Amino acid sequence: MLSKSQARLFFIVGTIFFSGVFLWLTVDTIRQVPNQTRAANITPAVDRGKKIWEANNCMGCHTIFGEGAYYAPELTKVVERRGEVWLKTFLKDPEAMYPGERKMTNYHFSDNQINDVIAFLKWAGEVDLNGFPAKPTLSATTASAPVSNLDLLKGAPSTFSQLCTACHSVGGKGGNVGPALDGVASRMSAEEMTKRIKDPMSVKPDSKMPKLGLSDGDISQLVAFLQTLK
Ligand code: HEC
Ligand code: HEC
Numbered sequence: 001m002l003s004k005s006q007a008r009l010f011f012i013v014g015t016i017f018f019s020g021v022f023l024w025l026t027v028d029t030i031r032q033v034p035n036q037t038r039a040a041n042i043t044p045a046v047d048r049g050k051k052i053w054e055a056n057n058c059m060g061c062h063t064i065f066g067e068g069a070y071y072a073p074e075l076t077k078v079v080e081r082r083g084e085v086w087l088k089t090f091l092k093d094p095e096a097m098y099p100g101e102r103k104m105t106n107y108h109f110s111d112n113q114i115n116d117v118i119a120f121l122k123w124a125g126e127v128d129l130n131g132f133p134a135k136p137t138l139s140a141t142t143a144s145a146p147v148s149n150l151d152l153l154k155g156a157p158s159t160f161s162q163l164c165t166a167c168h169s170v171g172g173k174g175g176n177v178g179p180a181l182d183g184v185a186s187r188m189s190a191e192e193m194t195k196r197i198k199d200p201m202s203v204k205p206d207s208k209m210p211k212l213g214l215s216d217g218d219i220s221q222l223v224a225f226l227q228t229l230k
Helices: 004-036 044-055 078-082 084-092 111-126 158-162 190-198 216-226
Strands: none
Touching (some): 078 084, 078 111, 084 111, 084 158, 158 216, 190 216
16 A cells, blocks of 8 residues: 555656656657658648649548548559659640549649649658558559650650550550550551651540640650651
8 A cells, every 4th residue: 555645746747757758758759750741851842732632622622631622532642653744745635534424623824833733742652651552453554654665665655655555565565555566566657656646536536545635846856766667
């Protein structure tokens, strides 16, 4: 049995000790926040991107860090999943990417605004979230990440390895929305490829291949690369 004064001492020492532990844990957590949020990476572009994100209520349809609405995909890791080239093309004209079947609003952003939004999403993807979100186990019809680690793609422009491989495979890597492009040069001339990439619906009115709004320079680079796939 403790005497009254021993009990008081026990109470006081215990309270001081555990208050100390609590304070120390609080300070430690606060100290780790800048590191976990990658505060050093918050550039003015990230900041502008976040304002665009808020002003347009992207969370009315999307979640980020698990918060928001569940109508449209989680976007925390979207830069890792899609790559910047794909995102730029998609944000410029979401419907072109999925002709006639998609629901994402076209905000008519300028190139600068698109870069800011991507900077924001890229920062979000680098925040330390203890493994959130879990990698999906579903098999996707579009490739889950830019395919650039393949010998066949050594000479490919980044537009190809980040954008076209979302739907097309080469050497078995990539999406399966469109046909595999292995050997495409032996079934198609450079002129026909150019037409197909520039305006797929001019060749096939019900084409599921998006009109991607690429520059002539990009297209001739792509065609030069595709011509090597014999
Ligand atoms: C009205 C609902 C809606 C709003 C608002 C909306 N989106 Fe989307 N978003 C979608 C849907 C639906 C998709 C899935 C692709 C599709 O169907 O077009 C999508 C897809 C995306 C993707 C590609 C995701 C992936 O994994 O392929 C990105 C990036 C994106 N949205 C960014 C944004 C940004 C940035 C904003 C705000 C400026 C925004 N969205 C606002 C509905 C919306
Ligand atoms: C959103 C999916 C999607 C993306 C992204 C995409 N394509 Fe396609 N592509 C298709 C589909 C689907 C077809 C099948 C033909 C059709 O429906 O017109 C196709 C057909 C083609 C063909 C004709 C192939 C054949 O054997 O008939 C070529 C060449 C081609 N795409 C090149 C490209 C290039 C280069 C890019 C990148 C700039 C690209 N595609 C991006 C979906 C896509």
